[in-house]
Amino acid sequence: MTTTVRGAADRVLGYPDPQGAAELRSSVADYLRRVRAVDVEPERVVICAGFTQALSLLVGVLDHPVVALEDPGLIGRDRVVAAAGGSPVPIGVDRCGIHLDRLADLDPSAVVVTPTHQFPLGVALASDGRAGLLDWARDGRLIIEDDYDAEFRYDRSPVGALQGLAPERVAYVGTTSKTLAPALRLGWIVAPIPLVARLTELRRHSDAGGPTLDQLALADLIDSGAYERHLRRARRRYRERRDRLITALQRHLPDAQVDGMAAGLHLVVRLAGSQDSARIVPAAESRGLAIASLERYRFGRHRLGNPEPDAAAELVLGYGNIGADAITDAVRELAEVIADGPAHLPARVSGLRPTPRPGPPGGR
Template identity: 50%
Template sequence: VLLTPAHQFPTGVVLDGARRRDLLGWAAAGGLVVEDDYDAEHRYDRAPVPALRALLPEGVCYAGSVSKLLAPALRLGWLLVPPRLHDAVVAAKRYADLGNPVLAQLVLARLMDSGELERHLRFVRRRHRRRRDAMLRAIAAHLPAARVHGAAAGLHLVVTFDGADFEDTALAAAALALGVKAHPLSWHRIRPGAPGLVLGYAAGPPGELEEGIALVGRALSRLR
């Protein structure tokens, strides 16, 4: 089983206690869990969620990266595996890509050991919280009918329009025509549901985010 228990994309749902217990019971009986700790470090309004790996290290492979904390171009991540799988995973990694740049790994290790990485994380949390709050204010002002999901953590919000009679792909296209790029929620669905958008807030200052949401509101008005 591959899953993101700390913050599911795109809804931001956290795997609850009952389902965690069921999953760990299944893994203890011989299953294998690959835990992608997606967006776990970017949280604002809730306490950290314990990693599944900490509860059952012999049944969980724990994966993470610095793509959203430092830069995707570093191509640095990690995978903690049960001891019985260690040699096989090391061999598979070697045959897959012949390894990663050593210098970047050493720089990351120095950042961790020195405490600078933790200080950087505190800085980006404050910055992203301000940007998230600006987007929430703009949604309340310009998209009052929208329902917000996943605001407690991560680097994006999901908004849905319950009972709406338009396609979210049409809304995304209308917003793009005004210069705002957003993902239709239907791109991430298997089952049908309310139209919605996935809206990222990590890459722009508060003023740009507020302007962008205002343009989405204008696109929605034209669509209706």
């Protein structure tokens, strides 16, 4: 940041461009073309303060703001949509992807999807599902593509962004929350051309634009190659953690089914037998393990005040914020919790806290 400030021209110390600094928009466009096969020029890019603001801005420019949200999905999206004047509706997701047949019944003007690595199920939307979704958007509807963890692929070739197939039907959203840190509050929308001016004007009147110096620092990081070098190192670290987690699960919970392991920063673990996530999650927390039930991410659970209802035990285990050496002990503790049954467990804080998702609720 010091280097950025010293090299900054006087003009960058004035009020920011609400569309985003031209330098960062150019850097992001070049990066996304090369790495994510996004159809983008700097003129399509609107810089924003993470996924939450991106979603709010996009809802704000919809003429008929009924927005379909993946169920299960990221916590808090419905509140963001509602706060922006929209009406959120759930649309189911399973291991094959989003339930396209429900779109006709719901009749939303936009749908928010994570097609490359669905959160939290971890599935990738198949080619026929992509084609069907793009076909649905032909008549002026909008697909909002949340590409939240695209940089972290381990056992398969990268899946190109949906936006590259139909840039006038898809608003692509990416952020630095998983690649660098949520605290940076930097992200980008690659928008259909007709929406760019409206998004820019809405941001002008909401917060007058983001901090220019932060944007210039990120542009320098990307242009220098340091950003991609950092990502290569991060992929190696996260792959090691993922491999440790899978090995530990195979050893300590051999009957469990593990999904979503080819990419990202979390796994979904489905336990065998008549286990109950409503018992397992608080019992694990009593031992210092921060896990989550898949039910936590079902549409509206947090609004109902019942984030962990009785359900078959499907657990979300994150490995983004736990060291590789601690993973085996954490899984062993979890296996003990599961084996203990419904009896009361003593509080034994182990200090091992695998995060239940790659970031806080609503933190993108």
